[in-house]
Amino acid sequence: MNAITIERVTKVYEPLWPWHRASTVLSDVSLSVAKGEIFGFLGHNGAGKTTTMKILLGLLRPTSGKVDVLGAPAGDVATHSQLGYLPEAPYFYDYLTAEEFLEFYGKLAGMSRDAIQCRIPILLKQVGLQEAQDRQLRKFSKGMLQRIGLAQALIQDPALVVLDEPMSGLDPMGRKEVRDLIINLREQGKTVFFSTHILSDVEMICDRVGILAKGKMLALGTVEELVDGQLAESIEVVCDGVIGTQIEPVRRLALRTLQSGARCLMVLPGHECLDEILEALRRAGARLVSIIPHKGSLEELFVHKSHGEG
């Protein structure tokens, strides 16, 4: 059974005045997220990721299409007891302390006082904010707000967690911690639906990925499915003591060359031409520094796809 099913959803913002143009934010978007899955939602800023998430939560109504969340239509507040949400660039009640803040959200989630009191220290430890328990949120840094936001989303130990750009505003350490947290959630059998524009995060932890650009789904599947067959491999060769563009095979075969003094970097389309290039380099008296094979990355796919679209 799916945790999230989105079928042919379109969202059009009707213009306020007849002489304005209606803007279509989502057109014919379909996707589904199975229970226990980590789903990465990729796209540039303004692609419609946040809109999709708001529709999931019932904050926005789609113009057409069908959205089911946890077996009920989106916006059915009964299912919200099993749902946690972290909005993008969260801003919270800054007059509350971290503890009061979590207490409030616990109460909203319908938890008992005792359950909340048990849960708060665990969550604060999980997001690394133990010391900030009694501090008002107005004194929190951006990264700390992101962490307390995460804690808030997890307060009642929900089955489905929707995270909008959870890694933004965090330093590399923080990003790793959030990644670990998400993986940890999967181990507990939770479903995680998160959006990001940082691809390395997605590549490492997602079971499945959807790429959204300008309101349309461009690709949907596992990382391997998406990368395989979509992009050829490439090889990066670095050597010293030659000018790359003066060597004939390099000029003919390399996808790109980059010259920096006597050092030259060249990107080759595949294994087939590697021998010919190396032979030519040796003859020209070059000293080899490195040969790195590149698998097709999601990043390249992303760039490729969104360029194709644009």
Next chain:
Amino acid sequence: MTPVARPAKQWIPLAVLGMGLCAGIVATQIALDATRAGIPKLQRMSYLPDGTILKVAALGYREVVADVLWLQVIQAMGDKRVSTETGQWIYRALDVVTTLDPKFVRAYEAGAHALCSIVVMPQESNQLLEKGIRHNPHEWRLPFLLGINHFFEFGDNQKAAEAMAMAARIPGAPEIIARLAAKLLVSAKSPQQAVELLAKVYEETPDDNVKTLLEQRLREAIVERDLAMFEDAIGRYQAQYLQRPARLEQLVQAGLLRELPQEPFGGQYQYNADTGEVRSSEIKERMRMTFRKRGQ
């Protein structure tokens, strides 16, 4: 298009509740109206703070507060029966209104009218007008009304004449005021002032028709002045010689008049030695104000 995924019927109970509330509101409003009708309006605002205090409290909105209070006054005036108590309140409210906005000419004017018509409080009416004149020296209506009050309510020709003369001298006052003032001055035995006033207004009027009218009245005033002079001189002659003069020239000979004045219409002053009466050959009726005092 697939139906939108949202519990769609949520609004129905709310709408029903809303309609129930509407009915309740109208019902209570009607009940309130019934209760409220029993409470006289003035009891509801019996205490009116002093104007000077209210002026501070109204901050920058003195005129607005004055307007709102003015509306209340109008309503009080419009009641079918206005008691003396209400009259007192109206005066007090008008005083507050004009303290808040001393330039509220309409309030002085209408208030002065009301205090002499729907209730009988001429003293208060005059106080209001005097306050108005102090603050609005360029409004001829206020001294005009004051003159009317003095004349009709108090029968005080002298004060009425002074007020009317004041009104007549204010630029913009219609010339009829000057003529009225002159009449009053004559009645108040000050024909010389009447002449001076009319002469001044005559000078200042650009309109030829008005000038003609004023000229007429000016001549009449001169006649009145001369007649008054004759009367005075005859009186003194009589006191001196214990008999009336036989001819007017005797007054000059006795040194009581410097010379015999010219009749301004080109006629003559005729003297009836039997009655001691002097009259102009050109004027049938003398300038006088006649009136009936209230209650007479």
Next chain:
Amino acid sequence: MERLLAVAVNTFRETLRDKILYNLVLFAVLLIGSSVLLGTLTIGEQARIVNDLGLAAINVVAVIIAIFIGIGLVSKEIERRTIYTLLARPITRSQFVLGKYLGLALVILVNIGIMFAMFLATMMLSGHPVHASLFQAVELMMVEALLIMAFALLFSTFTSSVLSATLTLGIYVIGHLTSDLKTIAEKNASGVIKSLTTTLYYAFPNLETLNIKGQSAAGISVDLGFQVIATIYGLLYTGLLLVGACLIFQRRDF
């Protein structure tokens, strides 16, 4: 209900931590200052003036809080996007709106209560008589503040803060004028204007009904029946506005 209360408590806490109660200090200074100052200036009418000033100040402060915090209740949550996380919780939009309202209502009632207590203390300390009518006036002021706040909340569910404030202020002014307009029109107006003012009279809240400051400052009590009906009237109207706010809020996109 529990969740509604959680929102209410949070709103109450928010408003208090915004240092809203500082207005009480200002109020105290005004009250004590005026009673001391006027004691030396006026003869005889001092009690009346302190009564008057006190009641007016309570009323003004309550209305200002009702309008200017009332308009921010919902719109601030939307602007700061805190509403996203709230509505992602198992709470209906109506519960949210009513919770916000309840929280601020509590603030205003407590605020009026404290101001009134300070006022009574001043009166007693300076030896002025305390009339029962003062309690009546303050009770109706509370109802008025609740009503005004409901307007502010209703407007803020569909327009900007500035516009909501303007509209609410407009309603406040009109609400105090409708009964007079109706009386004026009844005396001397054409049929069209008469029916227009009558419509206005029933459509807009009749705030003048809830205003008995003048007579209560003079120590005249109102009929208890009137007091009860007026209170019910105000609360029913408030209820209607809240229903409207919920209806609009349910259909909103964020």
